[in-house]
Amino acid sequence: MWILTLLLIGGSLCIWIFTAITFQKQLRFATLLFDLLPFYPLIEVVAAISFTIGLHLWLPLEYVIFFGCIGWVIALLLMHQFIKWGRGYRLDQYRMFLHTIKDDRFEIVLFNDHLHGEFSKNKVNVLLRHDVDISLSRARKMYEIEKEQGIKSTYFFRMHAEKYSYNEAKSLIAQLVNDGYGIGLHYDELSFTRGNKEKAIALFKEDLSELRKIGTTHIVCAHGHSKYKNRAMWEELDRESLQVWSAYDIIHDLYISEAGGKRIVDSEGKHILQKIEETTIGQVIQVLIHPDWWF
Ligand SMILES: [Zn+2]
Structure with missing residues (x-):
């Protein structure tokens, strides 16, 4: 007993x-x-x-x-x-957000297209970004919802994630490319090499060319790490010859991110994604959503 x-x-x-x-x-x-x-x-x-x-x-x-x-x-x-x-991370709320940006007032622009000059001065330009940190299945779920709503976004994949391998991610990446979605590198080489910049830079080049075997991309963004800041290698990369730009370098009028949980719903019960309704024509808005947290 x-x-x-x-x-x-x-x-x-x-x-x-x-x-x-x-x-x-x-x-x-x-x-x-x-x-x-x-x-x-x-x-x-x-x-x-x-x-x-x-x-x-x-x-x-x-x-x-x-x-x-x-x-x-x-x-x-x-x-x-x-x-x-x-209450902040329900997929139903995300569906509502997608429904809002489906309106004629908004233009959903892929990062790579925006880099090449795509911009609508008669609409609110929305750059929709997903950092795939942990879960491929959650990323797939988000993509299926977007596909069902007819919305295209850009998914940033890690090459050295703890919980998925690049090989496992390949089929999802290929599917996204095939359906006209954007892809980017969520670079994590400096944290992977435990702060060894030389190795990280060499690895970054390899990783980028590996990703480019599936689809064209010129956009990257750093994965956050508590000890080794991946962003610290950015300045030392030969970006010109690599032809890469960071999502953080894109000039925007508003940056909406759901990271950090506590701020996703404010004291008046307003969801952070509702900020999109306050935007005006001709603006560029970057929206960051981590599929890992939405259920
Ligand atoms: Zn990340």
């Missing part, structure tokens, strides 16, 4: 610690380990029930009530936190 008690109580505590850590990491762990995001509230309830049963098998009733209440408070707090975070 004590083994069952230990499993029930220990298991629930592990779930709470795991989910609390994932919030610290902006839910990236949830994508990294399992595709758990849609099940978070349910997991918290299951943990609270197991915890209460475990206590019941072990302690007298008054202790069960006392510690059980603490368990439910933890579960409810984590659920609340999840709901608060998750």
Whole structure:
């Protein structure tokens, strides 16, 4: 019996610690380990029930009530936190955003085309960018939604991601190119080589030519890393001969990014993507969406 008690109580505590850590990491762990995001509230309830049963098998009733209440408070707090975070990253909201930019007022422009001069002075020009950091399946889901809505965007792929290999990404990249979507390099060579600039620069050239075997591209953007800033190699690349430009160098009137969770819905309940409605004709707007977080 004590083994069952230990499993029930220990298991629930592990779930709470795991989910609390994932919030610290902006839910990236949830994508990294399992595709758990849609099940978070349910997991918290299951943990609270197991915890209460475990206590019941072990302690007298008054202790069960006392510690059980603490368990439910933890579960409810984590659920609340999840709901608060998750309300900003629902794919339905993304669909609504796509619906908004389908309007005649907007022109969806691919980064590579914009570099070559595509710009509409009679419309709001929207450059839609996706950094594929972790999950190819989430990127594919986003692409399918865009395809269904008739919207084209640019997907930036990493060559040295922890959770997908370039070989695994190739079929999605080829499909995007085939459907007229844009592709770019989400360069991570400096973090991959642990700060060795010389190696990173050589690798960048190789990676870019590898990507160009699937489709033409002249656009890149740096992947963020806590220790090795990939952006630090940018100035040292021979961009002229490589014919590359960074998404950050593109002049825009407004930059909308959903990174960082806390700002995605403001105190008045306004979603960050609604900022697109405040734009005016002739402007260039860059929108950054990380498919990893949307579910
Ligand atoms: Zn990134």
